[in-house]
Amino acid sequence: MIDQRFYTQLSPIALVDLAKQSGAQIVRGDPQILVHFVSSLRDLTAGNIAFARNKKHLTDHIPTGGVIIADRATLDVISQWPVAALQAQSSQSVFAGIANSLISSRKSKSRSDLVSKSAVLDSGVEINPGAVIGDDVHIGSGSRIGANAVIECGVEIGRNCDIGSGAHIAFTQIGNDVRLMPGVVIGGQGLGVAKGQEGLIDMPHFGVVQIADGVTIGANTTIDRGVFDTTSIGARSKIDNLVQIAHNVEIGEDCIFAAHVGISGSVRIANRVLMGGRVGVTDHRTIGNDVVITAGSAVLHDIPDGQTWSGYPAKPNRRYLREVATLSKLSQQTKKKPGN
Template identity: 40%
Template sequence: MPDPRFFQTLSPLTVAALAEHIGGEVVRGGDVVISAVAPLSSADRGAIAFLGDRKFAAALAETKAGCVIVPSSAVDAAPADAAVIVSGEAQAAWARASALLHRPVRLDRAISAAEAAEDDTVVIEPGVILGEGVRIGRGSRIGANTVIGPGVQIGRDCLISPGVTVGFALLGDRVKLLAGARIGEAGFGAAGSKAGPVDIPQLGRVILQDGVTVGANSCIDRGAYDDTVIGENTKIDNLVMIGHNCVIGRNNLMAAHTGISGSVTSGDNCIFGGRAGVGDHITIGEGARVAAGGGVLADVPPGEIWSGYPAKPLRQFLRETVWLSKQASQKKGAKESKE
């Protein structure tokens, strides 16, 4: 179930009512009542899940979901005790169901600094807006014109610079967010449908552990359902983008213009050079390094240094670069000798 500090759960609906609204045909269980959405792996009897790819067939067979949305070819694979909705656009249908069952808590009312602060050591600069349920730990400072969304928890001795927005997030102690940082915006997710792409509601959070620093104008998206997590003492430069569902280890360093796609996992003590990019669902092993400008499209083993595009182990990249340079020189020399 999404965190109630950040998401309101709306009235439950029967499977038949959901199918009518989201576009689908009920195969069985139309009277089953559904109150939440969830992935196949974590859904319970009150939740609706979906099968969007054959590679998750095993998860479909084992799911505890009360209802599943599947293509017609997968009806027989659905658990016998689950209600079933058939749809040719299962993920888009699930996204529509999500919007019917959950709603982000909006910043409809601001609270005072006295309501949010742990004690009088908290400094709130002019123009700050604090949503309901915000809590700010001792010794923290919130910069001018910053907006802290409903339910956000900020630890002790944090420094939030001017012009920052924080929502759907839990911050540990000694966290620093530099000017213009955007924490907890919706992750990028869209499902195809006959009517065009459908936004997938993002129902997760951002968790910044103790000692994290986020540079100016950097963005960290909240999870689609699970959390985006930044490990202790990780330091993020200006203009860095971290997508939804990423789990970044402790003591990572990310230079400016690094881009981390959704659902990436990095171990502890990893380093990303400037303008490094990592594709989605990739694992970066503990102590690994991605050189500046590297484009990672495969898992990086622990302790290795990768470079180039597509990125590969540094020695391999250098050997190939030298070979290519020699080939180019030889061709140039042959051409000049003919002339």
């Protein structure tokens, strides 16, 4: 279900009209059924529509109703399911077009004043020059909004927060005692791309960002909202400058990320994880509690609790150090050979 603080549900559309609009073909289901919402495949129910990219996604999640957009290769898997189906050459690109017909992102009404009349500012809130506060924003007592910051409609900011100059916050719920340094961008659309008939198109995002109490986020860091779900930062986590956190990432409590860390989409990070500068984590990885990842490492695999990993690609630290020592010895031996 979409968060109505940030998104507006448009009128439902009959399946037959969606097929005409998108160029897809109805292969199962009543053409007159109404489609109300978009959904992930995992959460698909009657009245919603989702897409499936491959058979793996279909076998992982068996819905109880709704509409699935699929290509020819996946239709045989869903033939016994209680769902309607649209066949399309590119399920992702068709889904993107349909999604924008069913849901729109809320935008504040155009106005000359910088602080919306519908915004709620509790006692002791400080708004500095040039800051823009959108419709239905709620800012808790004692919080400070820096000069030229933009707080988009529906955003909630807790008590005693400090939002730096030039920050941009949208589709986000922020807890208490949070510090956002200048230039952070929270709640932007992540990198989701589908290949359509006319080339690459952006996948719409309908999720949110949640930042728990006591979090600090450094200057010019970016945190993308989820595609359907939530991008979340756990309590008291500390994130350095120039960090990128992609859509659907979940970060636990008391984590520390140094500058230039990059976390790809749908990564799950547990509690008390430390990442050195320039660590990169590929998508859909799971990192356990109390993990340390040293600077410059590239994480391509899941990491169990309590381990230290290093290297490119990253591996358990002792193994990495042994391999480095072995390569150093081989290099020295090669130098000692005649003619070298």
